[in-house]
Amino acid sequence: MxxxxxxxxxxxxxxxxxxxxxxxxxxxxxxxxxxxxxxxxxxxxxxxxxxxxxxxxxxxxxxxxxxxxxxxxxxxxxxxxxxxxxxxxxxxxxxxxxxxxxxxxxxxxxxxxxxxxxxxxxxxxxxxxxxxxxxxxxxxxxxxxxxxxxxxxxxxxxxxxxxxxxxxxxKEGIHPVKIAVETQFVRAVNGGTGTAKTGGNYASSLKAQEVSGKMGYSQVLWLDGVEKKYIEEVGSMNVFFKINGEIITPALNGSILQGVTRTSIIELLKYWNIPVTERRISMEEVRQAHKNGTLEEAFGTGTAAVISPIGEFFWQDEKLLINEGKTGELSKKLYDTLTGIQRGKLEDPxxxxxxxxxxxxxxxxx
Amino acid sequence: MxxxxxxxxxxxxxxxxxxxxxxxxxxxxxxxxxxxxxxxxxxxxxxxxxxxxxxxxxxxxxxxxxxxxxxxxxxxxxxxxxxxxxxxxxxxxxxxxxxxxxxxxxxxxxxxxxxxxxxxxxxxxxxxxxxxxxxxxxxxxxxxxxxxxxxxxxxxxxxxxxxxxxxxxxKEGIHPVKIAVETQFVRAVNGGTGTAKTGGNYASSLKAQEVSGKMGYSQVLWLDGVEKKYIEEVGSMNVFFKINGEIITPALNGSILQGVTRTSIIELLKYWNIPVTERRISMEEVRQAHKNGTLEEAFGTGTAAVISPIGEFFWQDEKLLINEGKTGELSKKLYDTLTGIQRGKLEDPxxxxxxxxxxxxxxxxx
Known part of the structure; x- marks a missing residue:
């Protein structure tokens, strides 16, 4: 060509x-x-x-x-x-x-x-x-x-x-969003099209979004389609957790979209020598961490929102408030750094x- | 309106x-x-x-x-x-x-x-x-x-x-088709859009069809997305089996499309007092039935093809030939009756x- x-x-x-x-x-x-x-x-x-x-x-x-x-x-x-x-x-x-x-x-x-x-x-x-x-x-x-x-x-x-x-x-900007954990609908499953950026994945997500929107939640957290236990993505973003100092994001398991922002966050954390783990993480683990006070932060990552701090999860009739519903320190630092690099205001190491x-x-x- | x-x-x-x-x-x-x-x-x-x-x-x-x-x-x-x-x-x-x-x-x-x-x-x-x-x-x-x-x-x-x-x-008309059992790709999962007739389901099926087409199979048989054991649909059709005199079709489990032809076949069989069961059926059960000689017929049902007899399944490196690769008696009778009613050539009971x-x-x- x-x-x-x-x-x-x-x-x-x-x-x-x-x-x-x-x-x-x-x-x-x-x-x-x-x-x-x-x-x-x-x-x-x-x-x-x-x-x-x-x-x-x-x-x-x-x-x-x-x-x-x-x-x-x-x-x-x-x-x-x-x-x-x-x-x-x-x-x-x-x-x-x-x-x-x-x-x-x-x-x-x-x-x-x-x-x-x-x-x-x-x-x-x-x-x-x-x-x-x-x-x-x-x-x-x-x-x-x-x-x-x-x-x-x-x-x-x-x-x-x-x-x-x-x-x-x-519209809220970098303010934390409230997320409902989706227990009925499924975004994608291994062998499906979850890793591809194709219309059908988004069409199928509308219903869950509509239902959770009526409950006052701006996005949903998707669980795996097989056991409905393990965390996949949040809305149309990837998702990260900070639990007891460890940064965790679901591993690319065949049904998760490999976000460019996700990849960049991982690389940036490694560059900063902050430990980051790609692994399977269950919603129950997140609840336990919330219960014992080690769930420090959670945030979504994507091109549209860059970093979207999560202030609350709703799951099985329980509200898990994160960092008192405020933007966490790491979320803020990642947002500032990434947008700073993107806008040419910060060095691009x-x-x-x-x-x-x-x-x-x-x-x-x- | x-x-x-x-x-x-x-x-x-x-x-x-x-x-x-x-x-x-x-x-x-x-x-x-x-x-x-x-x-x-x-x-x-x-x-x-x-x-x-x-x-x-x-x-x-x-x-x-x-x-x-x-x-x-x-x-x-x-x-x-x-x-x-x-x-x-x-x-x-x-x-x-x-x-x-x-x-x-x-x-x-x-x-x-x-x-x-x-x-x-x-x-x-x-x-x-x-x-x-x-x-x-x-x-x-x-x-x-x-x-x-x-x-x-x-x-x-x-x-x-x-x-x-x-x-x-x-193009082959009512002649039996050869079907590959899909073990890698998944059509739909409970909580997804499998029961809806929406573009995404068909887009996601193209890859599997392409792969099986290269192997000489005209369609794929979809297994469930969770255990990859249970039969869901065949290509863009529902599927029926005749095993030891019993007519079996996968039950509507939340990921299968409710075909109008499927519904009509069930109603017609009941009208004829032929036992028909909607239940979960595994590929292993089909293999066993083939092995012991009780797998009498298999066919797909859909508006486009009406009845599409299945002459062979390919699964896990094994070819299961059905009814010597010929159109079964029941498949033929259902095809003739349904198309006869549709074309006004037969009574419409x-x-x-x-x-x-x-x-x-x-x-x-x-």
């Missing part, structure tokens, strides 16, 4: 940009998008940046029926000296291809995808918000487009990237950030 | 119809489609029959990201005396709403949906094929359309019905077929 061939068609009109301090999550989109098509004859072809526009598909297109799709989520930041930074974007495109493999979607050239993303961001750089807590959210996704009702991998696809200036995922420069996004404007 | 308000806009051009004896499955669509929209303000509104046309959606529409969608599948048949018959369509719309509930999609008026379907079929009645084994396949589906990247139920939806003249689902008449599809043509 020749990455020089990305064409750019600029939008003739520019949309009005929202106030940087009034942004919500994922509701406003920029002036341009990236698009590339796949057919069996041509493979992935025609990579192009075009004005943000609707997609027109036959009603029999497979995406509408059999959910063959994958997506990613990452962010771009504008530093005070106007440099554009991405956070470990290569990890997202690697995972996109892992998801593609699980969903029988043809592999995408990761280098081309990253180059295209840089060009797209450069094209819409005026859209990157600068207010505290804001960023440019990036949504790469692949949809199956063949108009055919047989249950089989699609013969055609679209790979698209759209950009959205966003505020904090949680593990070489995570990637700068978007004009040189890194050569293209043909037509 | 006033069912009188379905408007019809007729297509100005008519597509060429395929030869009735050269039909494949789900590749050709008729001249019209039904569409209805949902918004939080108006609820489900604007039910309409329009020319078959592409759907135009914002790239941020939830269906492209979080898979919030459901679908159904049923068939219409043209009898020799030119009556149009549907097979238990109310069951499909009941299940559509069960799926809607699991996926947090607002309920659809089942009576309106059925009236709309009748009108749509009446409008495209020339498309119903007549050759042996052919029918008009009907695909109702709901997609989430709100352009928003937060993980939450969509605020807007489209309910669409499209029609496709089809041949037999399996259990009152299953619903006739589409002009009177049953009153409408406003504009």
């Amino acid at each position: 020749n990455t020089q061939n990305i064409t750019i068609t600029l939008s003739e009109t520019k949309k009005e940009k929202p106030q940087s301090d009034q942004l919500e999550f994922g509701q406003v989109f920029t002036d341009h998008m990236f698009m590339m098509d796949y057919t069996e004859e041509l493979g992935w072809h025609d990579p192009r940046i075009v004005p943000y526009q609707p997609i027109t598909l036959d009603p029999a297109s497979m995406i509408f029926h059999y959910g063959q799709s994958v997506f990613e989520g990452l962010k771009a930041y504008l530093t005070e000296d106007e440099r554009i930074l991405l956070f470990r974007p290569e990890k997202n495109f690697q995972r996109l291809n892992k998801s593609n493999d699980r969903l029988c979607i043809p592999e995408i050239d990761e280098e081309l995808a990253l180059t295209a993303l840089k060009q797209l961001i450069e094209t819409d750089r005026e859209w990157i918000p600068t207010a505290e807590g804001t960023s440019l959210y990036i949504r790469p996704f692949v949809i199956s487009t063949e108009p055919y009702l047989g249950v089989a991998p699609s013969g055609s696809y679209k790979f698209i990237m759209i950009l959205s200036p966003v505020g904090s995922y949680y 593990l070489d995570w950030v990637v700068e978007v420069t004009k040189a890194s996004s050569l293209s043909t404007v037509r | 006033n069912t009188q308000n379905i408007t019809i806009t007729l297509s100005e051009t008519k597509k060429e119809k395929p030869q009735s004896d050269q039909l494949e499955f789900g590749q050709v669509f008729t001249d019209h489609m039904f569409m209805m929209d949902y918004t939080e303000e108006l609820g489900w509104h604007d039910p309409r029959i329009v020319p078959y046309q592409p759907i135009t959606l914002d790239p941020a529409s939830m269906i492209f990201h979080y898979g919030q969608s459901v679908f159904e599948g049923l068939k219409a048949y043209l009898t020799e005396d030119e009556r149009i018959l549907l097979f238990r369509p109310e069951k499909n719309f009941q299940r559509l709403n069960k799926s809607n509930d699991r996926l947090c999609i607002p309920e659809i008026d089942e009576e309106l949906a059925l009236t709309a379907l009748k009108q749509l079929i009446e409008t495209d009645r020339e498309w119903i094929p007549t050759a042996e084994g052919t029918s008009l396949y009907i695909r109702p589906f709901v997609i989430s359309t709100e352009p928003y990247l937060g993980v939450a139920p969509s605020g807007s939806y489209k309910f669409i019905m499209i029609l496709s003249p089809v041949g037999s689902y399996y 259990l009152d299953w077929v619903v006739e589409v008449t002009k009177a049953s599809s009153l409408s406003t043509v504009r």
